[in-house]
Amino acid sequence: xxxxxxxxxxxxxxxxxxxxxxxxxxxxxxxxxxxxxxxxxxxxxxxxxxxxxxxxxxxxxxxxxxxxxxxxxxxxxxxxxxxxxxxxxxxxxxxxxxxxxxxxxxxxxxxxx
Amino acid sequence: xxxxxxxxxxxxxxxxxxxxxxxxxxxxxxxxxxxxxxxxxxxxxxxxxxxxxxxxxxxxxxxxxxxxxxxxxxxxxxxxxxxxxxxxxxxxxxxxxxxxxxxxxxxxxx
Numbered sequence: 410x411x412x413x414x415x416x417x418x419x420x421x422x423x424x425x426x427x428x429x430x431x432x433x434x435x436x437x438x439x440x441x442x443x444x445x446x447x448x449x450x451x452x453x454x455x456x457x458x459x460x461x462x463x464x465x466x467x468x469x470x471x472x473x474x475x476x477x478x479x480x481x482x483x484x485x486x487x488x489x490x491x492x493x494x495x496x497x498x499x500x501x502x503x504x505x506x507x508x509x510x511x512x513x514x515x516x517x518x519x520x521x522x
Numbered sequence: 523x524x525x526x527x528x529x530x531x532x533x534x535x536x537x538x539x540x541x542x543x544x545x546x547x548x549x550x551x552x553x554x555x556x557x558x559x560x561x562x563x564x565x566x567x568x569x570x571x572x573x574x575x576x577x578x579x580x581x582x583x584x585x586x587x588x589x590x591x592x593x594x595x596x597x598x599x600x601x602x603x604x605x606x607x608x609x610x611x612x613x614x615x616x617x618x619x620x621x622x623x624x625x626x627x628x629x630x631x632x
Contacts, residue, residue, distance in 0.1 A: 413565070442619070451526075452566070452609070454619035465617050500565050510556055511620070513565035 411435065413514035415501050421520045427489040430517045434483070434503030441484050442504075442511060443476060447497035455499075458484060470495075491521045524549045528610050528623035535600055535630050543595040543626045545610030555593050556620065557586050558609040566609055569595075600630045 414433040422428050434441045443455040455474070456466040460481035469476070473492070478484040488495055498518050502511035527546045535541055547555065554573050558566035570579045572588040579586050583604065585596040595608055607627050611620040 415565075440618075444620075444622075451624045452611075452620075452622040454621075457618055465619060467617065468619065502565075510568035510571050512568065513558075515563070515565045 413501055413503050413512050415499075415514035415517050417517060418515065419518045419520075421522060422491055424493055424521055425490045427487065428491055428519060430486045430488075430499055430501075430519070432484045432486070432501030432514060434501070435505075435512055438503035438505050438512075439481065440504045440506070440511075441478060442502045443484070443486055444500040444502065444513075445497050446500070446516075447494075452500065455486075488519075491519075493521050495519060496521045524612065524615060524621045526610055526612055526621050526623035528608075528626050530626060531624070532627040533629070535597075535628070537601055537630055537632050538599045540596070540598045540600070542597070543608055543610075543628070545593040545595070545623055546591060547593070547610070547612045547621075549612045549614035549621065552612060552614045554613045555588055556611045556613070557584075557593070557595055558611065560607045560609055560625070569608075597628070600628075602630045602632050604628065605630045 416431045441458040446452045454468040457464045458478045475487045498516045500516045502513040504511045525548045529544045557569040560566045570586040575590045583598045587594045607625040609625045611622045
C-alpha cells in the first residue's frame with residue numbers, strides 16, 4: 410500500500426510569507442496527525458483529525474497556523490505569516506485506529522529566513 | 523506532566539556488540555509505548571507497540587521490553603545497517619497524541 414505522502418519535501422521562504430504544506434494519508438485512514446520537530450528538540454504534536462473534524466488542536470502554536478482536511482482525505486497546514494521560529498520539520502502521520510502505531514510521512518523541512 | 527526521557531543521547535557500537543537503549547516515561551494512564559526508527563531525511567518508521575508492563579516484542583535483532591516506568595530496546599549483535607535514531611513515544615491520558623523523547627542516535631561501526 411502507498412505510504413503517507415508529504416509535499417513539498419523542502420521549502421525555504423522569507424519571514425512574513427505564506428507556506429502551505431500538504432499531506433496525503435494512507436487511503437482509508439480516518440486519523441491524521443501533524444507533528445513538528447524544531448532543531449534540537451523532540452517531535453511535538455500539533456493536531457489530530459478524525460476524518461474531516463479536528464479532534465485535538467492543543468499543540469498548534471498560535472493562530473498563524475491553520476490546518477484543514479478536505480472531505481476527510483488529504484490535509485493542508487498553512488503558516489501565515491511565517492516567522493523564523495516556525496523553521497523545522499513538519500511530519501504528517503495517519504492511522505486506521507487510535508492508539509495503534511502511526512505511519513509517518515517523510516516530512517517537510519521548512520526554513521524561514 | 524507527561525514526559526519521555528531517552529538515554530543515552532548517542533551510542534557508538536562495534537558490529538556485533540550488543541547493548542540497550544532506555545526510555546523512561548511518566549504518563550497518566552498509559553495506552554501504549556511506541557518505538558520508532560528514523561533514518562536521516564526520513565520520517566519515523568514504526569517498530570513496536572507495547573501496552574502493558576511485562577510485555578516483550580521482537581523483530582530481527584531488536585527486542586523491546588516494558589515496565590511500569592521504562593522501556594528498553596535491546597539490540598543483539600547489531601550490524602551497520604542498524605545505525606539510525608531510535609525514538610520512543612507514549613500515548614496516554616485524555617488525548618490521542620504521542621509524546622516523544624529526543625531519541626538515541628545509534629552508530630554501528632563495521
